[in-house]
Amino acid sequence: xxxxxxxxxxxxxxxxxxxxxxxxxxxxxxxxxxxxxxxxxxxxxxxxxxxxxxxxxxxxxxxxxxxxxxxxxxxxxxxxxxxxxxxxxxxxxxxxxxxxxxxxxxxxxxxxxxxxxxxxxxxxxxxxxxxxxxxxxxxxxxxxxxxxxxxxxxxxxxxxxxxxxxxxxxxxxxxxxxxxxxxxxxxxxxxxxxxxxxxxxxxxxxxxxxxxxxxxxxxxxxxxxxxxxxxxxxxxxxxxxxxxxxxxxxxxxxxxxxxxxxxxxxxxxxxxxxxxxxxxxxxxxxxxxxxxxxxxxxxxxxxxxxxxxx
Amino acid sequence: xxxxxxxxxxxxxxxxxxxxxxxxxxxxxxxxxxxxxxxxxxxxxxxxxxxxxxxxxxxxxxxxxxxxxxxxxxxxxxxxxxxxxxxxxxxxxxxxxxxxxxxxxxxxxxxxxxxxxxxxxxxxxxxxxxxxxxxxxxxxxxxxxxxxxxxxxxxxxxxxxxxxxxxxxxxxxxxxxxxxxxxxxxxxxxxxxxxxxxxxxxxxxxxxxxxxxxxxxxxxxxxxxxxxxxxxxxxxxxxxxxxxxxxxxxxxxxxxxxxxxxxxxxxxxxxxxxxxxxxxxxxxxxxxxxxxxxxxxxxxxxxxxxxxxxxxxxxxxxxxxxxxxxxxxxxxxxxxxxxxxxxxxxxxxxxxxxxxxxxxxxxxxxxxxxx
Numbered sequence: 001x002x003x004x005x006x007x008x009x010x011x012x013x014x015x016x017x018x019x020x021x022x023x024x025x026x027x028x029x030x031x032x033x034x035x036x037x038x039x040x041x042x043x044x045x046x047x048x049x050x051x052x053x054x055x056x057x058x059x060x061x062x063x064x065x066x067x068x069x070x071x072x073x074x075x076x077x078x079x080x081x082x083x084x085x086x087x088x089x090x091x092x093x094x095x096x097x098x099x100x101x102x103x104x105x106x107x108x109x110x111x112x113x114x115x116x117x118x119x120x121x122x123x124x125x126x127x128x129x130x131x132x133x134x135x136x137x138x139x140x141x142x143x144x145x146x147x148x149x150x151x152x153x154x155x156x157x158x159x160x161x162x163x164x165x166x167x168x169x170x171x172x173x174x175x176x177x178x179x180x181x182x183x184x185x186x187x188x189x190x191x192x193x194x195x196x197x198x199x200x201x202x203x204x205x206x207x208x209x210x211x212x213x214x215x216x217x218x219x220x221x222x223x224x225x226x227x228x229x230x231x232x233x234x235x236x237x238x239x240x241x242x243x244x245x246x247x248x249x250x251x252x253x254x255x256x257x258x259x260x261x262x263x264x265x266x267x268x269x270x271x272x273x274x275x276x277x278x279x280x281x282x283x284x285x286x287x288x289x290x291x292x293x294x295x296x297x298x299x300x301x302x303x304x305x306x307x308x309x310x
Numbered sequence: 311x312x313x314x315x316x317x318x319x320x321x322x323x324x325x326x327x328x329x330x331x332x333x334x335x336x337x338x339x340x341x342x343x344x345x346x347x348x349x350x351x352x353x354x355x356x357x358x359x360x361x362x363x364x365x366x367x368x369x370x371x372x373x374x375x376x377x378x379x380x381x382x383x384x385x386x387x388x389x390x391x392x393x394x395x396x397x398x399x400x401x402x403x404x405x406x407x408x409x410x411x412x413x414x415x416x417x418x419x420x421x422x423x424x425x426x427x428x429x430x431x432x433x434x435x436x437x438x439x440x441x442x443x444x445x446x447x448x449x450x451x452x453x454x455x456x457x458x459x460x461x462x463x464x465x466x467x468x469x470x471x472x473x474x475x476x477x478x479x480x481x482x483x484x485x486x487x488x489x490x491x492x493x494x495x496x497x498x499x500x501x502x503x504x505x506x507x508x509x510x511x512x513x514x515x516x517x518x519x520x521x522x523x524x525x526x527x528x529x530x531x532x533x534x535x536x537x538x539x540x541x542x543x544x545x546x547x548x549x550x551x552x553x554x555x556x557x558x559x560x561x562x563x564x565x566x567x568x569x570x571x572x573x574x575x576x577x578x579x580x581x582x583x584x585x586x587x588x589x590x591x592x593x594x595x596x597x598x599x600x601x602x603x604x605x606x607x608x609x610x611x612x613x614x615x616x617x618x619x620x621x622x623x624x625x626x627x628x629x630x631x632x633x634x635x636x637x638x639x640x641x642x643x644x645x646x647x648x649x650x651x652x653x654x655x656x657x658x659x660x661x662x663x664x665x666x667x668x669x670x671x672x673x674x675x676x677x678x679x680x681x
Contacts, residue, residue, distance in 0.1 A: 029373075058338040058373055062346060084350045112349075114380035264387040 001051035022056035026173040031059035042098035046176040049218035110260040116162040123161040124153040130225035134258040140235025143183040147290040150191040155217035165272040169224035176210035241292035246282040330360040358382040359428030402453035411437040417521040425553035433486040440491035525572040532585030579609035
């Protein structure tokens with residue numbers, strides 16, 4: 001399969017223009033159409049490691065990002081997201097086109113992929129085992145996820161964790177990591193070699209951009225991982241790192257609240273969350289420095305392999 | 311002969327939806343197209359339920375199976391959710407001792423009609439006597455439903471001209487109930503005898519609810535389809551009609567002549583005549599030809615006006631989807647939008663209402679966030 005490096009920029013744009021570019025992201029294939037040059041540019045940077053198929057026979061999603069054809073385009077330019085020719089939400093300001101593509105794809109997965117339990121959480125893998133980081137916005141989940149992903153943990157997903165209800169294994173999407181405001185500068189200092197998409201200002205989330213996922217994470221995106229830890233992170237300025245075990249019962253409710261389709265799956269959702277919590281060690285984690293966090297997660301991974309050996 | 315203007319792209323899709331068991335050996339590109347159209351015309355639940363019930367779910371390609379499994383789970387959830395919501399409505403409305411009639415999706419589901427098979431639902435629709443409207447609204451508010459923030463113009467638009475309250479959503483569950491006191495707006499040319507519909511409604515066993523009597527259920531489904539401006543769910547609604555007509559033809563004595571008489575009584579012969587015509591033309595519903603002809607006669611639809619309706623509806627009933635969109639379809643849809651509004655309200659009121667909507671659309675600049 002090809003990646004962006006194997007085609008010219010002209011062909012890349014032409015494929016997007018004609019809606020013939022199918023980007024593989026984990027188990028899913030998204031066919032993308034856009035004639036917006038900044039979106040084509042964005043995709044060629046942050047999806048540079050992802051394999052693609054030209055004019056695939058079957059795609060899971062047919063999506064498009066374009067400027068709406070109305071009078072507003074001369075007053076206050078906007079951009080809209082379409083799935084199967086349908087626009088599920090209101091347009092956003094023009095400079096947020098790349099972010100809208102990512103949010104739109106998240107929405108599409110959460111709204112239709114009930115073959116999995118879909119959780120609003122980041123997830124990463126080490127030695128075949130996965131850590132799940134469910135958290136509300138502002139908890140530092142994505143920052144922590146980005147730091148772990150560039151320091152030896154394999155990125156499964158930044159926003160959406162997909163759990164197979166039968167095997168409980170976690171699927172990888174290995175899509176770009178969405179960072180906001182001060183986190184952007186923090187991660188840029190932490191990993192100067194990372195590649196980034198363009199910055200969007202004045203979104204409802206503030207300043208937003210996306211970090212390119214590490215190449216190795218993308219190359220292994222078809223490998224699933226077995227969930228082993230559930231960690232609820234909280235970023236607290238000046239705090240010393242503190243990892244506290246959680247009891248399973250309250251974790252169940254808190255975790256289920258973070259699953260998009262928990263109620264849609266009904267009994268299966270209840271059962272899946274129950275088995276998942278049963279097999280994972282659950283913690284709260286408060287931190288302020290990324291270096292501390294890396295050490296704590298290193299410890300998590302090591303103590304487990306030791307106890308497995310002993 | 312092929313009906314005039316019937317889209318070459320949609321025809322195979324409709325044929326596949328009608329005989330979904332033959333989808334088993336379909337190629338991936340056929341599946342790609344079918345799933346997209348099924349999703350955008352809100353029929354994917356039906357396809358998934360067929361796959362489950364007919365036992366071919368496991369023989370389709372794995373990436374297709376995933377989407378059907380997901381859709382089947384959504385159907386199961388929604389059927390359960392409807393029952394659960396009806397129980398909550400029962401708690402809220404029981405003490406009023408008035409007839410409460412379920413309409414459309416909720417009615418098909420609670421009265422276990424074939425039309426509920428694999429159907430995906432929107433909101434719950436209720437029909438209550440007009441004089442009980444205030445009591446119903448108050449009772450629902452006491453139990454957590456509310457109209458929410460709505461501007462005074464919309465408030466007045468609903469209360470003065472429409473046949474329903476503004477949609478009420480539940481503060482905790484987020485579910486939405488539409489309370490109707492008629493099946494057509496008060497401003498419409500034909501004022502429907504709602505008390506007659508309510509008087510004929512039949513009880514749903516084990517609940518406080520009623521559903522419309524079989525002929526009325528068909529007529530309402532037809533009214534809904536042919537007074538609907540956007541036809542977003544046009545094909546889905548036609549499948550509803552197909553299921554209702556086919557089921558009642560089997561179970562009800564003297565169903566067809568009774569249906570035509572009832573439509574005359576209610577002065578709703580034309581939507582019924584068109585419903586029969588397009589269910590027949592598009593889905594092959596077994597309407598006896600002499601009945602279809604009698605319906606057109608009693609609706610006063612001659613050959614010339616029928617050709618006009620065909621030009622609009624055969625196009626507009628194609629699934630709303632980018633790959634089937636053409637100028638002809640867009641024009642047919644636009645003329646239907648104007649027509650449906652003209653049926654709802656007088657022209658002066660209509661132009662004022664649409665003009666206001668257009669202005670608001672131009673200047674509105676709130677944006678909703680993606681989750």
